[in-house]
Amino acid sequence: EAGVTQFPSHSVIEKGQTVTLRCDPISGHDNLYWYRRVMGKEIKFLLHFVKESKQDESGMPNNRFLAERTGGTYSTLKVQPAELEDSGVYFCASSPWGAGLEKLFFGSGTQLSVL
């Protein structure tokens, strides 16, 4: 069974550009989460999808970040325009509907560098 897959693994962009990160959850997982770890800080929650609906987006830092999950399958996280402080590792995680957090599986993350 394939795990949570994230694309790209690394992205280097200039300040002001747009970047789109993609997450493919484990097949059949209704819950999808985005987290990020910026330099020197803890991993922070960004948002939670249940199927295609945003269940909780309280962690989204500002309106430069847009997450979508059309069709309830893969998700994208767009940063537009990117700023220097957006640099960090963006993690995606998924779990089955109704499952406990022990069933939460993380992807390897996307390392984003904004120059």
Added chain:
Amino acid sequence: KQEVTQIPAALSVPEGENLVLNCSFTDSAIYNLQWFRQDPGKGLTSLLLIQSSQREQTSGRLNASLDKSSGRSTLYIAASQPGDSATYLCAFSGSARQLTFGSGTQLTVLP
């Protein structure tokens, strides 16, 4: 607001030693506590999950404890091996299904 602190930030031990990683939190209204492992360039792997009604969980050489009254959790690793080298993260979840992470302890087990 839940704050999570992990001590030490880094730890280096010789192979075979038993070791303890510490995690403290400020809000006792937690639902679950999890310990994760992260290898370089990899995602997070859940090691142990303790529900708020439990005191500890064990898996192989790992034992995690939870003391809500003191706001502490420990991860005990017995007979450490070089393959245990990784960053260990503790995380709490409250009523919302989101995790609050500590900054992690980077463990190096020397052969």
